[in-house]
Amino acid sequence: MLEAKQIVELLNQLFTTDPVAAADLVNYRVVCNDAFLESDIPFVCSQSRDGVITMGVVGFMNAMAKQGTGRAAAVYDDDGRLTGFTVVGAE
Numbered sequence: 001m002l003e004a005k006q007i008v009e010l011l012n013q014l015f016t017t018d019p020v021a022a023a024d025l026v027n028y029r030v031v032c033n034d035a036f037l038e039s040d041i042p043f044v045c046s047q048s049r050d051g052v053i054t055m056g057v058v059g060f061m062n063a064m065a066k067q068g069t070g071r072a073a074a075v076y077d078d079d080g081r082l083t084g085f086t087v088v089g090a091e
Contacts, residue, residue, distance in 0.1 A: 004070040004087045007061050011072060011085040023082040026074050029054035044071060058085075 015022040029046075032053045036045050044059035062071045070090030075083050 001066040002064050004062075004065040004072055004090060007065055007072045008085045008087050011058070011061070011074075015082065015084050019082065025057050026082065027056070029056050042067075 011022070011026075014025070032043075032045055032055050034053065036043055036053060036055065037047070042063050042065075043055055044062040045053050045055045046059075047053050058072050058074055065071060068091045070087040072085055073088045075086050077083050
């Protein structure tokens, strides 16, 4: 397991190296089934109003975050452009 800050450091390295690729990667979503929500693996998924469950690479990587260290989160500017990553929810 990694600390959330280590995940954020890796994602920020990706962003620094190639911001366009980083944005494309984190903005891509995969449709998941209900088993993802019911799993004891702490994937971070989202569910739309119409019930579609999706997960992106940040949600997948958050399953590797050591408990209590928070979660990685993408940061966007007011125009919706990715500006980097940060840790949220750390104890």
